[in-house]
Amino acid sequence: MIEFLEGNDAVVRAAVEAGCRFFAGYPITPATSILTGMMRALPKVGGVAVQGEDEIASIGLCIGAAMTGKVAMTATSGPGMSLYSENIGLAVMGETPLVIVDVQRQGPATGSATKGADGDIEFLRWGTSGGLPLFVLSPENVRECYTLTREAFVLAERYRTPVVLASQKEVGLTREAVDLQAARDDSPSVFARPLADPEAPYLPHAFHDPADVAPMSPIGGPHLVRYTTSMHDKRALLAKDPALIGEMMEHLARKILAHAEEHALYDLDPQEGADTLLVAYGVTARAAREAVVQVRAAGKKAALLVLKTLFPVPEKAIGEALAGVSRVVVPEMNLGQYVEEVRKLSGDREVVSVAKMNTDLLSPEEIIAQGGLL
Amino acid sequence: MSQGTVETCGPEACVPSYIAEETLPYPFCPGCGHTKIASMIDEGLRALALPPERVVVVTDIGCVGLTDRHFSTNAFHGLHGRSITYASGIKLADPDLKVIVVMGDGGTGIGGAHLLAAARRNIGLTVIVANNFNYGMTGGQHSATTPPGAITSTTLLGNLEMPLDLMGTLKPARPGFLARTSVFAGDAVELVTRAVASDGFSLIDIWDLCVAYFAGQNTLTRDSIEQMMADLEMPAGIHHEGTRPEYARAWRDLYLPEEVADEEGMCLLPPDKGLEPVAQSQLTGRTSILIAGSAGQKIRSVATLLGAGAIMSGLLATQKDDYPITVRTGHSAAEIILSPEPITYTGVGTPDIVLILSEDGLAHVKKKLPEYPPATRIYAEEGLGELDTRAQMIRLPLLAKAKEVHRLAVGAVGLGAILAREGLYPPRLSWPPPAACRRPRWPRPTPPGWSRAWSWGSGVAARDVRWRLGRAPVLARATTVRVVG
Ligand SMILES: Cc1ncc(C[n+]2csc(CCOP(=O)(O)OP(=O)(O)O)c2C)c(N)n1
Ligand code: SF4
Ligand SMILES: [Mg+2]
Numbered sequence: 001m002i003e004f005l006e007g008n009d010a011v012v013r014a015a016v017e018a019g020c021r022f023f024a025g026y027p028i029t030p031a032t033s034i035l036t037g038m039m040r041a042l043p044k045v046g047g048v049a050v051q052g053e054d055e056i057a058s059i060g061l062c063i064g065a066a067m068t069g070k071v072a073m074t075a076t077s078g079p080g081m082s083l084y085s086e087n088i089g090l091a092v093m094g095e096t097p098l099v100i101v102d103v104q105r106q107g108p109a110t111g112s113a114t115k116g117a118d119g120d121i122e123f124l125r126w127g128t129s130g131g132l133p134l135f136v137l138s139p140e141n142v143r144e145c146y147t148l149t150r151e152a153f154v155l156a157e158r159y160r161t162p163v164v165l166a167s168q169k170e171v172g173l174t175r176e177a178v179d180l181q182a183a184r185d186d187s188p189s190v191f192a193r194p195l196a197d198p199e200a201p202y203l204p205h206a207f208h209d210p211a212d213v214a215p216m217s218p219i220g221g222p223h224l225v226r227y228t229t230s231m232h233d234k235r236a237l238l239a240k241d242p243a244l245i246g247e248m249m250e251h252l253a254r255k256i257l258a259h260a261e262e263h264a265l266y267d268l269d270p271q272e273g274a275d276t277l278l279v280a281y282g283v284t285a286r287a288a289r290e291a292v293v294q295v296r297a298a299g300k301k302a303a304l305l306v307l308k309t310l311f312p313v314p315e316k317a318i319g320e321a322l323a324g325v326s327r328v329v330v331p332e333m334n335l336g337q338y339v340e341e342v343r344k345l346s347g348d349r350e351v352v353s354v355a356k357m358n359t360d361l362l363s364p365e366e367i368i369a370q371g372g373l374l
Numbered sequence: 375m376s377q378g379t380v381e382t383c384g385p386e387a388c389v390p391s392y393i394a395e396e397t398l399p400y401p402f403c404p405g406c407g408h409t410k411i412a413s414m415i416d417e418g419l420r421a422l423a424l425p426p427e428r429v430v431v432v433t434d435i436g437c438v439g440l441t442d443r444h445f446s447t448n449a450f451h452g453l454h455g456r457s458i459t460y461a462s463g464i465k466l467a468d469p470d471l472k473v474i475v476v477m478g479d480g481g482t483g484i485g486g487a488h489l490l491a492a493a494r495r496n497i498g499l500t501v502i503v504a505n506n507f508n509y510g511m512t513g514g515q516h517s518a519t520t521p522p523g524a525i526t527s528t529t530l531l532g533n534l535e536m537p538l539d540l541m542g543t544l545k546p547a548r549p550g551f552l553a554r555t556s557v558f559a560g561d562a563v564e565l566v567t568r569a570v571a572s573d574g575f576s577l578i579d580i581w582d583l584c585v586a587y588f589a590g591q592n593t594l595t596r597d598s599i600e601q602m603m604a605d606l607e608m609p610a611g612i613h614h615e616g617t618r619p620e621y622a623r624a625w626r627d628l629y630l631p632e633e634v635a636d637e638e639g640m641c642l643l644p645p646d647k648g649l650e651p652v653a654q655s656q657l658t659g660r661t662s663i664l665i666a667g668s669a670g671q672k673i674r675s676v677a678t679l680l681g682a683g684a685i686m687s688g689l690l691a692t693q694k695d696d697y698p699i700t701v702r703t704g705h706s707a708a709e710i711i712l713s714p715e716p717i718t719y720t721g722v723g724t725p726d727i728v729l730i731l732s733e734d735g736l737a738h739v740k741k742k743l744p745e746y747p748p749a750t751r752i753y754a755e756e757g758l759g760e761l762d763t764r765a766q767m768i769r770l771p772l773l774a775k776a777k778e779v780h781r782l783a784v785g786a787v788g789l790g791a792i793l794a795r796e797g798l799y800p801p802r803l804s805w806p807p808p809a810a811c812r813r814p815r816w817p818r819p820t821p822p823g824w825s826r827a828w829s830w831g832s833g834v835a836a837r838d839v840r841w842r843l844g845r846a847p848v849l850a851r852a853t854t855v856r857v858v859g
Contacts, residue, residue, distance in 0.1 A: 057462075086453055114698065222427065
């Protein structure tokens with residue numbers, strides 16, 4: 001059954017259907033309709049949605065609620081993402097499941113409120129102190145606003161981590177025919193947060209292997225729960241021993257990185273004998289798909305890799321797509337960010353950045369011309 | 375983790391301490407007032423005899439932020455100034471928890487906005503401010519409560535700022551309980567106990583000694599604290615007691631009534647009826663339509679209707695809007711792509727069809743007009759004057775026709791005209807109400823016809839305006855979502 005939905009609407013639907021029952025956010029174009037949508041949706045399913053006094057409060061409310069057993073989400077745009085920064089670190093440190101939607105606008109600072117860009121991409125990966133890994137997913141259309149939001153909740157709950165959905169105005173506020181049931185069928189099933197045995201003593205950050213993830217116990221539940229922003233041991237008590245700290249760092253990194261390939265989502269459209277590979281993500285992938293159609297129609301060859309998981313970087317997928325090509329073209333709606341991730345994996349291949357951040361979409365024609373595809 | 379050694383007794387029997395013995399001594403400097411404050415909180419909790427699992431001690435940053443470590447309750451140590459936000463999230467998630475926030479004067483400064491919001495909401499937190507007039511942990515810098523003239527490592531020649539008066543600042547919000555005391559006052563334990571017992575937002579401003587920095591540099595002592603209160607006209611005692619409903623429960627009472635709101639009131643999650651195809655469009659390729667008008671002309675709604683109608687005719691559609699941040703002035707434009715094939719690129723370089731409804735809309739497309747080829751059809755309000763273009767012009771009295779019902783219905787009239795003339799799909803389809811919000815019933819599709827479409831367009835417009843003005847909630851809301859920054 002087809003509906004005519006905006007990307008932000010699809011995020012709301014997916015969140016509610018993923019079991020999200022707590023939302024806090026602060027109004028900001030182009031993310032506001034997620035806030036207002038959650039405000040209308042959550043009470044119907046017994047959830048809580050509030051507007052925070054600012055973005056710092058909004059993400060703080062979500063972290064508190066998430067540790068009290070709620071599946072939580074917040075949504076903002078670049079300026080608010082900047083204010084989230086410190087608390088994203090807290091969520092990493094405290095192993096808090098949290099879905100964060102960044103409906104990007106052209107920036108920096110206040111930028112162009114009603115225009116799109118993918119200018120936050122590297123910031124989303126590196127936007128909090130400490131440099132620990134987290135998942136960043138990027139939807140290319142309304143359907144993926146649904147499926148990747150569902151995916152984001154699975155990742156957040158399964159790995160007890162903040163997960164960022166890197167949407168932007170051109171996806172979040174673009175309305176599109178979408179078959180929601182098909183999207184639902186394509187989505188991972190809801191991942192119910194594993195809970196610690198109520199009878200057994202509780203270690204909030206337990207692991208044997210560093211890649212393990214400890215079950216949670218809600219604040220107010222059967223155990224006394226401890227949570228801290230400071231460097232801690234498995235009991236969430238202050239840790240000073242470098243060996244212990246090193247172990248905890250390894251845990252926070254490995255629990256994500258060890259599962260990176262499992263969650264590397266992408267579409268590969270190879271072409272036998274193609275010398276050039278296009279690597280694209282988000283709304284620009286749509287133009288890249290069109291560019292490839294045009295290139296092939298003109299009798300030339302090109303392969304296309306569309307990334308849905310941006311971080312951890314799907315190294316295996318990129319590596320396989322690179323086999324046999326000598327040129328890589330990376331179009332993006334920024335001044336050239338993710339191209340550097342691709343370059344790191346490209347050896348001595350020629351890597352071309354097709355970059356634009358003037359609020360217009362990158363067109364298939366621009367990708368073809370600047371990428372030297374014809 | 376420490377499960378504590380506490381057993382909860384009934385109110386008639388003993389209530390053991392909530393301080394976990396094995397965690398002592400406290401890490402504070404000998405003589406630091408924070409030690410006393412920890413004991414006061416313990417006393418307050420004992421008076422309520424709550425099970426430790428139902429208590430959360432949320433701490434801010436600073437020396438005082440080390441306090442939670444010593445409580446055998448739930449403990450949450452968060453970022454500097456943000457303790458109130460986590461505590462509020464916890465309270466909203468589980469309103470029956472007893473949530474105690476322990477923060478320094480540092481937290482009241484950096485997190486001032488959260489304090490104000492929490493007090494205005496009257497959310498049921500007990501906020502204990504260990505106010506020692508400086509940042510102890512970072513080496514005695516001045517804070518929001520440092521008195522004028524005081525010497526700190528960042529006010530080397532004396533503080534020039536007036537201190538934050540927490541009582542005076544929060545009282546207008548009329549929260550549950552506000553009091554000021556000091557770690558030396560005889561009634562301090564009693565006041566902390568009352569703050570802990572409070573149902574709504576309570577805050578107690580406890581004047582405190584940082585013996586390592588502030589007290590020494592400014593000769594503040596047990597005796598002079600009282601004098602300082604007098605000098606600053608910030609008296610001790612209860613400053614406010616209120617009975618406003620506690621926010622976390624009030625929110626639930628208001629938004630989560632026993633009977634869930636009726637579907638019509640909040641038509642957000644309709645069962646997926648979707649836009650079932652009821653007709654077959656003859657369109658074979660991608661067709662792009664640009665609608666350009668003024669803010670307020672419901673351009674985006676009209677575009678949504680155009681797309682929804684296409685979907686009901688078996689097509690796929692995308693809609694990309696363009697408008698300035700101030701939604702009630704300037705242009706509003708929408709680009710719609712219709713196609714029997716999946717739509718990849720959503721940009722519209724050269725539109726196949728353009729609808730220009732107003733001067734704002736004209737200004738928006740003016741630069742592109744000379745580039746449009748003869749194949750492009752421009753439908754324009756006839757009052758707009760000559761346009762510099764090679765495209766095919768169709769001038770129509772859109773505004774005059776719309777005014778028969780309402781001037782803002784001009785887009786719906788234009789849409790009726792386009793549908794009738796372009797044969798994109800049967801025109802009656804272009805006004806499908808969102809599924810599950812279908813009210814009243816829609817006419818079945820009939821064959822296209824210019825005059826019928828015209829009157830139909832106007833009729834639709836009339837209904838649209840009536841809905842909009844009458845706040846007939848569903849369609850109007852579904853199609854007038856405004857996004858303001
Ligand atoms: C965002 C941020 N900025 C600065 C700091 C450094 N810092 C640690 S403690 C502190 C001051 C705490 O003072 P106060 O709240 O009065 O507590 P006290 O140490 O006096 O008990 C500061 C600024 C921090 N932890 N986080
Ligand atoms: S530095 Fe000041 S606030 Fe910190 S423990 Fe010592 S006396 Fe207390
Ligand atoms: Mg202090």
